[in-house]
Amino acid sequence: MVSARVIRNLKTEFRNSALAKIGLVLVVGILVTAAFAPFIAPHDPTEQQLDQSELPPLGFSETTERTTSQMVDGEIQTVTETVEVTPDAAHPLGTDSLGRDMLSRIVYGARTSLVVGVLGTLLAGLVGVPVGLFAGYHRGNVDDVLMRIADVSLAFPSLVLAVALIGLWGRAAVNVPDPFVVAGLAPGMPESFVLPITVVLVVGLVNWVWFARVARGEALSLRGQEYVKASRALGADDTAIIWNHVLPNAITPIIVLGTVQVAAIILLESSLSFLGFSGTTLSWGFDIAQGRDYISSGQWWIASLPGLAIMFSVIGINLLGDWLRDSLDPGIEGEGGAA
Amino acid sequence: MSFGRFVLKRSLQGLGVVWGVVTVVFALRFVTPGSAINAVAPLDADQETRQAIAAELGLDQPLYVQYGQYVSDLLRGDMGFSYIRGQEVAGLVFARLPATVELALAASVVAIVLSIPLGVLSATRRNEPVDYGATLLSLGGISTPNFWLGIMLILVFAVEFDVFNTSGRGVDVGDVALSLIGAEPFVGTLLAWLAYITLPAIALGTYFMALITRLTRSGMLDELSKGYVQAAQAKGLPQTLVRYKHALRNTLIPVITVLGLQLGTLIGGAVITEAVFSWPGLGTLVIESINTRDWPVLQGSLIVIGTSFVFVNVLVDAVYAYLDPQVVND
Numbered sequence: 001m002v003s004a005r006v007i008r009n010l011k012t013e014f015r016n017s018a019l020a021k022i023g024l025v026l027v028v029g030i031l032v033t034a035a036f037a038p039f040i041a042p043h044d045p046t047e048q049q050l051d052q053s054e055l056p057p058l059g060f061s062e063t064t065e066r067t068t069s070q071m072v073d074g075e076i077q078t079v080t081e082t083v084e085v086t087p088d089a090a091h092p093l094g095t096d097s098l099g100r101d102m103l104s105r106i107v108y109g110a111r112t113s114l115v116v117g118v119l120g121t122l123l124a125g126l127v128g129v130p131v132g133l134f135a136g137y138h139r140g141n142v143d144d145v146l147m148r149i150a151d152v153s154l155a156f157p158s159l160v161l162a163v164a165l166i167g168l169w170g171r172a173a174v175n176v177p178d179p180f181v182v183a184g185l186a187p188g189m190p191e192s193f194v195l196p197i198t199v200v201l202v203v204g205l206v207n208w209v210w211f212a213r214v215a216r217g218e219a220l221s222l223r224g225q226e227y228v229k230a231s232r233a234l235g236a237d238d239t240a241i242i243w244n245h246v247l248p249n250a251i252t253p254i255i256v257l258g259t260v261q262v263a264a265i266i267l268l269e270s271s272l273s274f275l276g277f278s279g280t281t282l283s284w285g286f287d288i289a290q291g292r293d294y295i296s297s298g299q300w301w302i303a304s305l306p307g308l309a310i311m312f313s314v315i316g317i318n319l320l321g322d323w324l325r326d327s328l329d330p331g332i333e334g335e336g337g338a339a
Numbered sequence: 340m341s342f343g344r345f346v347l348k349r350s351l352q353g354l355g356v357v358w359g360v361v362t363v364v365f366a367l368r369f370v371t372p373g374s375a376i377n378a379v380a381p382l383d384a385d386q387e388t389r390q391a392i393a394a395e396l397g398l399d400q401p402l403y404v405q406y407g408q409y410v411s412d413l414l415r416g417d418m419g420f421s422y423i424r425g426q427e428v429a430g431l432v433f434a435r436l437p438a439t440v441e442l443a444l445a446a447s448v449v450a451i452v453l454s455i456p457l458g459v460l461s462a463t464r465r466n467e468p469v470d471y472g473a474t475l476l477s478l479g480g481i482s483t484p485n486f487w488l489g490i491m492l493i494l495v496f497a498v499e500f501d502v503f504n505t506s507g508r509g510v511d512v513g514d515v516a517l518s519l520i521g522a523e524p525f526v527g528t529l530l531a532w533l534a535y536i537t538l539p540a541i542a543l544g545t546y547f548m549a550l551i552t553r554l555t556r557s558g559m560l561d562e563l564s565k566g567y568v569q570a571a572q573a574k575g576l577p578q579t580l581v582r583y584k585h586a587l588r589n590t591l592i593p594v595i596t597v598l599g600l601q602l603g604t605l606i607g608g609a610v611i612t613e614a615v616f617s618w619p620g621l622g623t624l625v626i627e628s629i630n631t632r633d634w635p636v637l638q639g640s641l642i643v644i645g646t647s648f649v650f651v652n653v654l655v656d657a658v659y660a661y662l663d664p665q666v667v668n669d
Contacts, residue, residue: 155603155648156360160606288487292490295490307484310487
């Protein structure tokens, strides 16, 4: 549990590790970006300005070929001319093929990634941890059945299982009103956030097994402890023992796994939206898929920038995970599910 | 327990998991919205065709009869028929499998060849620049989405420099092997193969390169601090012998297990890498079959993917037991 010793370890490790500091800065940055997206984004991320399309980021200019129809000597002719496209300070990271502001899309994409990452991890933990603790504590048939289910579940790669389930279930999404916009604090921004609910369910369901495995392992080693035996002798029922004694002592590796899982689920979500299996179009993976068609014609930024956003988010979370692991329990190995 | 009995026991457990995989995949046809027939018949099939297909598949039979039929068909290598493609599923899936295996193996080679020396170097020169470099590289590697890395590789090496091909699979690795015995000019065939496989293999292999570097580094640090290493050093054994024969060997044993477990990630990564590079493997088949709602092909692909995972893991456990005989007695 969170004791004074744990907090002291966290502080010491944090002071000594430059990587932990970088991780914290990155994660806080993404949290703030996601939470206050309507104030940070300069434009509505879904607003299309076709006359402003394919503008490069500040500092870069791009020559491109434009084909237009013109009247030449009384005839309509198509004229291809090479034009220089210069950046516009109103769009610091440029615009995509439909003239949507890249910076605003990246800022809003942080919401999708984080919400899916955190909700998916919570769901996976809420399913996996109780099942794992119960199986590890009781052993016997329950445990055997659980481990076989886990084996079967692991035989399907997360991504493959996720695309299969979304393919079967469809891509449902719900609109969650944005409190800042509803309150009139951020005029001109989208009024609601599109939560891809099927994606959350699916990423939770394909990753619960990692939590079950870790929780089971902890419960197996804790069930023989003196204090657990003592409670049992005093007549405490199993649920109470698992809740009061096993869970608090198993929580450290579960928290460390949870951090790694948020990163893994963010990667998984971006893969799903890249492949078109998402319920929202405001996602880093979706933008990379859009930008992919433009890399051979010179608009490199549309696909590149959202990928950098994914990379830095996941690096931040992984660094935070390393910090937690190193300070909470030096004995835990860094292994766990990935996309 | 003898080594043979251990392998037999793991193989039987593996068969149990394969049975579970088959059962889950069988159940998938009932998860589809609507009746099971929607999962098999083409969307535009009329009522009469639907009934004919349903009767042929035994969908009017009790569930346990359908299940028995499904399993016995599979045992005979019959994975059903894709009415959308008008082809046998088994033929389709096994035609695509070699390309995926080739890509996965090439990615593993990229990963292993780079990661183990890097991990060892990082551990033996702890807190030196090479260690920081390797740590940053592996941190970036486990945090980069492989599809994006693939697109960036295309951007640099195909669009800017035009060195590699970015779409499809040129010659397969079998052609390269044949050219060794003089069927085709060897160098030309090898280059033609490399032109297509290099970028996808790097895109897919980078995550594993990073992961193995991290595992090798932490494993080596752990081993190097152990008593037997210090004893060997005190005895005056050469540093390289102690490091590479003793410590590295013990480091690699757990690395192999993690790799077995991560095989799912490798196959999942292959699915998306294939999508980026239009690689004609199982991954593109899975995506195509979902987009066209071709469930029999999806089911067949899932069975092959799940079974390969189990097969490789049994193999990994056997190698593990061979390298570390203590495992057999646990």
